[in-house]
Amino acid sequence: MNDADTAISLRARNARHHIHPFSDMDALNAEGVRIITHAEGVWLRDIEGRQFLDGFSGLWNVAVGYGRREIAEAVNAQMLQLPFYNKFFKSTTIPIIELAEMLSELAPGFSRTFFTNSGSEANDTIIRMVRHYWQLRGRPAKTHFIARRNGYHGSTVGGASLGGMAWMHAQGGLPIPGVTHVAQPWWWGDGGDMSPDEFGLWAAREVGHAIDRLGAETVAAFIGEPVQGAGGVIVPPDTYWPEVERICRARDVLIVSDEVICGFGRLGHWFGSQRFGFRPDLMTIAKGITSGYLPMGGVMVSDAMADVLGAGGDFFHGYTTSGHPACAAAAIANIGILQREGLVERVGHVIGPYLAERWLGLAQHPLVGEARMVGLIGGLELTPDKSLRARFPKAGEIGTVCRDVAYRAGLILRATGDCMLVAPPFVLSEAEADMLVERTRHALDGALEEAVRRGWM
Numbered sequence: 001m002n003d004a005d006t007a008i009s010l011r012a013r014n015a016r017h018h019i020h021p022f023s024d025m026d027a028l029n030a031e032g033v034r035i036i037t038h039a040e041g042v043w044l045r046d047i048e049g050r051q052f053l054d055g056f057s058g059l060w061n062v063a064v065g066y067g068r069r070e071i072a073e074a075v076n077a078q079m080l081q082l083p084f085y086n087k088f089f090k091s092t093t094i095p096i097i098e099l100a101e102m103l104s105e106l107a108p109g110f111s112r113t114f115f116t117n118s119g120s121e122a123n124d125t126i127i128r129m130v131r132h133y134w135q136l137r138g139r140p141a142k143t144h145f146i147a148r149r150n151g152y153h154g155s156t157v158g159g160a161s162l163g164g165m166a167w168m169h170a171q172g173g174l175p176i177p178g179v180t181h182v183a184q185p186w187w188w189g190d191g192g193d194m195s196p197d198e199f200g201l202w203a204a205r206e207v208g209h210a211i212d213r214l215g216a217e218t219v220a221a222f223i224g225e226p227v228q229g230a231g232g233v234i235v236p237p238d239t240y241w242p243e244v245e246r247i248c249r250a251r252d253v254l255i256v257s258d259e260v261i262c263g264f265g266r267l268g269h270w271f272g273s274q275r276f277g278f279r280p281d282l283m284t285i286a287k288g289i290t291s292g293y294l295p296m297g298g299v300m301v302s303d304a305m306a307d308v309l310g311a312g313g314d315f316f317h318g319y320t321t322s323g324h325p326a327c328a329a330a331a332i333a334n335i336g337i338l339q340r341e342g343l344v345e346r347v348g349h350v351i352g353p354y355l356a357e358r359w360l361g362l363a364q365h366p367l368v369g370e371a372r373m374v375g376l377i378g379g380l381e382l383t384p385d386k387s388l389r390a391r392f393p394k395a396g397e398i399g400t401v402c403r404d405v406a407y408r409a410g411l412i413l414r415a416t417g418d419c420m421l422v423a424p425p426f427v428l429s430e431a432e433a434d435m436l437v438e439r440t441r442h443a444l445d446g447a448l449e450e451a452v453r454r455g456w457m
């Protein structure tokens with residue numbers, strides 16, 4: 001069997017047996033999946049031998065890049081020494097002790113962490129933990145969550161309910177009761193005639209109005225991503241988070257910072273809340289904690305909350321593989337790399353600003369309405385008329401065309417609607433950043449040509 005036969009047969013077997021997440025399976029199988037076989041640094045290789053610059057760090061998570069032997073070796077050693085033991089029966093393991101301590105050093109004021117296997121599980125944990133906390137505080141009526149429309153908090157019942165993706169809610173009767181969604185701080189799309197700063201205050205005050213409508217005595221917490229990732233890299237105006245914090249504090253409503261994308265350096269700080277200058281009570285973590293080498297998530301709990309929970313008796317919650325020792329070993333090795341190589345500082349002061357300067361230059365392209373970037377996460381709003389901040393009639397068409405042209409040019413970008421998203425690994429070199437921008441420009445040119453040809457503009 002030659003390589004082409006192998007690829008064909010693998011695709012057929014995949015089509016027969018594998019259900020992909022977030023995918024139209026018939027369409028995907030008709031087109032044929034990509035089979036990625038190797039990766040090194042910021043580069044992916046598929047089964048046909050094509051190379052791609054991974055502008056998306058896997059799924060926002062491969063912060064330290066591919067091919068890190070020390071992570072693989074740490075996991076291998078842990079697997080041989082102790083592949084598993086549970087945390088339920090008055091037991092723990094050494095890697096999880098070391099990791100929990102390491103995390104507390106990265107986030108002063110959060111000295112305790114509850115571990116999960118994913119960001120979704122962590123957000124489900126938060127729903128239960130926050131309600132339990134208010135019961136312990138003698139205020140059991142405080143159960144309601146405020147979240148944002150178009151926010152993303154995962155795919156489990158709880159995570160998808162906190163998330164504000166209407167198309168996810170439409171499949172299967174979500175959200176669960178007790179979640180209210182308010183405006184997202186998306187100035188480009190929703191800001192109208194307001195300045196970004198005015199709009200940031202307006203959107204924050206929507207949180208306050210929702211709490212007041214429900215009655216603060218029934219509202220447990222507000223949850224938000226420092227920068228909305230899956231919703232389209234929505235960077236809030238600087239006025240937004242401080243006002244949300246002021247509003248929540250005044251009403252005794254907890255603040256949850258969902259750091260699944262922003263945590264572990266993506267914004268040039270260890271946590272996104274540090275970049276935007278607010279202090280959450282809880283932080284959801286996942287993705288960058290292991291750079292995706294193994295699955296792991298968690299909830300970091302403020303000391304004040306952890307004291308109440310700690311004194312509150314049993315919390316009847318946990319997952320068999322909560323705090324898995326091999327995943328903890330991967331996380332320790334990954335965080336060690338981030339620290340030793342100064343990669344968070346590199347995002348904040350070296351490669352982040354270098355890429356941002358060039359990425360923001362793409363705003364000059366006729367198809368781009370707004371270019372934004374914080375740290376190493378960026379977006380480009382595609383528009384048929386930038387002077388009007390106009391949108392294409394059918395959201396998602398031009399974004400898909402642009403993404404596909406990029407792919408053919410050897411660059412992985414993602415499209416959310418008509419916003420092109422980028423979030424490369426922190427080890428991206430200057431030359432690779434130049435290449436990323438050049439290939440994006442090429443994709444924009446191709447998409448523009450197609451938009452004109454199809455009469456979309």
Ligand SMILES: Cc1ncc(COP(=O)(O)O)c(C=O)c1O
Pocket residue numbers: 117118119120121123152153154155159225229230258259260261284286287297
């Ligand atoms: C902000 C945010 N929260 C939660 C999640 C869910 O994490 P997971 O896919 O690990 O369940 C994601 C995933 O993309 C995310 O971006």
